[in-house]
Amino acid sequence: MKQASRHITLAIAALSTLFAAGCRQDMQDEPKFFPQRGTSFYADGRSVRPQVENTVARNQLHEDAYFYTGLTNGKEGDGLPFPVTEQVLARGQERYNVYCTPCHSRVGNGIGMIVQRGYSKAGSFHSARLETAPLGHFFHVISNGYGAMPDYSAQIVPADRWAIVAYIKALQLSQKATQADVPAGAHVEPLSSIAEREGLPSSFADAWTLPATAVTGTSDNGLYVLPVPGTAAPASGANSPAHTNSTTSAGSPAGQRAPQQ
Ligand code: HEC
Structure with a gap:
């Protein structure tokens, strides 16, 4: 009995879906404006309405x-x-x-x-x-x-x-x-003297530049991929640090790096 009533419900649902699909509401034919297209609804023939005189659209006052x-x-x-x-x-x-x-x-x-x-x-x-x-x-x-x-x-x-x-x-x-x-307690110091004290190359205080060359065409396009912890570092080739070093040494003084810009 239960089974039969479920079948009837399903049949009604299927029929009503078919019925709904069959009768078109023709909503696409209802009157509406198309952007930039004329209309016979307004006397001036324009569907885009001019702004109402002496009014300002919300958030467009821009008084200041x-x-x-x-x-x-x-x-x-x-x-x-x-x-x-x-x-x-x-x-x-x-x-x-x-x-x-x-x-x-x-x-x-x-x-x-x-x-x-x-x-x-x-x-x-x-x-x-x-x-x-x-x-x-x-x-x-x-x-x-x-x-x-x-x-x-x-x-x-x-x-x-x-x-x-x-x-x-x-x-x-x-x-x-x-x-x-600067407020009391703060200290202003030239970048070059900080570099010197920290043991960085003196070029650190110059404008930083990118190396003039880059390695492409390798499987990782010359990017050094950090080894997964617990595994051996990649031996050589595309992933080795030496490979990336050659990128830097090719075109710029040692010690210069690309800044985080
Ligand atoms: C796509 C690159 C680019 C971006 C992003 C950019 N600018 Fe510029 N900006 C330039 C260039 C190029 C010039 C030099 C234009 C020239 O002299 O013809 C310039 C010049 C200027 C100047 C100097 C105008 C003068 O009087 O010489 C100012 C100030 C300025 N930008 C501010 C900004 C600010 C603030 C931003 C971020 C909101 C910004 N720029 C984002 C490329 C950019």
Whole structure:
């Protein structure tokens, strides 16, 4: 009995599915607008409606012009539109490292990885001109691009652009910091003397460059793969450290490494 009722339920379900498939609702034929296509519904024949006069779409008021453009009376202004806190700087650093380091590098010297691989030179933030440039200039460059640099207005919201500007200012200051700039107890020392004390090559304090050659065509394209703990290190060939060393020694002074940019 139980079995029979299950069969009947299944049959009803199957029939109703067939029935539903058979009768078309023709929803595709209902009246609707197609983007950029005309219509006879409105007197002016346009399906895209003009904005209602004297109204502003939500979130598009942009009353604080400086916050959204970095300009005052058409000129790049100086100053952040909100107070710089540690949180703002941390956010700026994080966004800078995501969006700007590929070309400008972590220290802002303009030789990020993409530039090292052939992109137009991005220029250093530590030039006399950019050190004295108004903050609005940086905001404007991020928002509108500059020469070979594309704009980042779609990727970075205005508040984050300002946070990046604040961080660039901090980067600039960090390159020229003196003992008077740091709180009591902190100590400013040239990178070269730290390198010397730590036994690093003196070239450590120079701008870091990539080796001029790379190994390709091996099974791992010249990458050194760390041996799995507990197994013997790979003897030789594509995976051996000697192999990677030859990459470095071929084109650059010993001791120079690619920085984490
Ligand atoms: C794809 C590479 C690339 C990225 C990513 C990039 N830039 Fe640039 N940037 C450049 C290049 C190239 C120039 C030099 C443009 C020129 O002089 O034609 C430049 C120049 C600049 C300048 C100098 C403008 C001047 O007055 O000389 C600033 C400031 C700047 N970029 C800020 C940024 C910031 C901030 C970011 C991250 C939000 C960023 N850039 C991301 C490539 C890049």
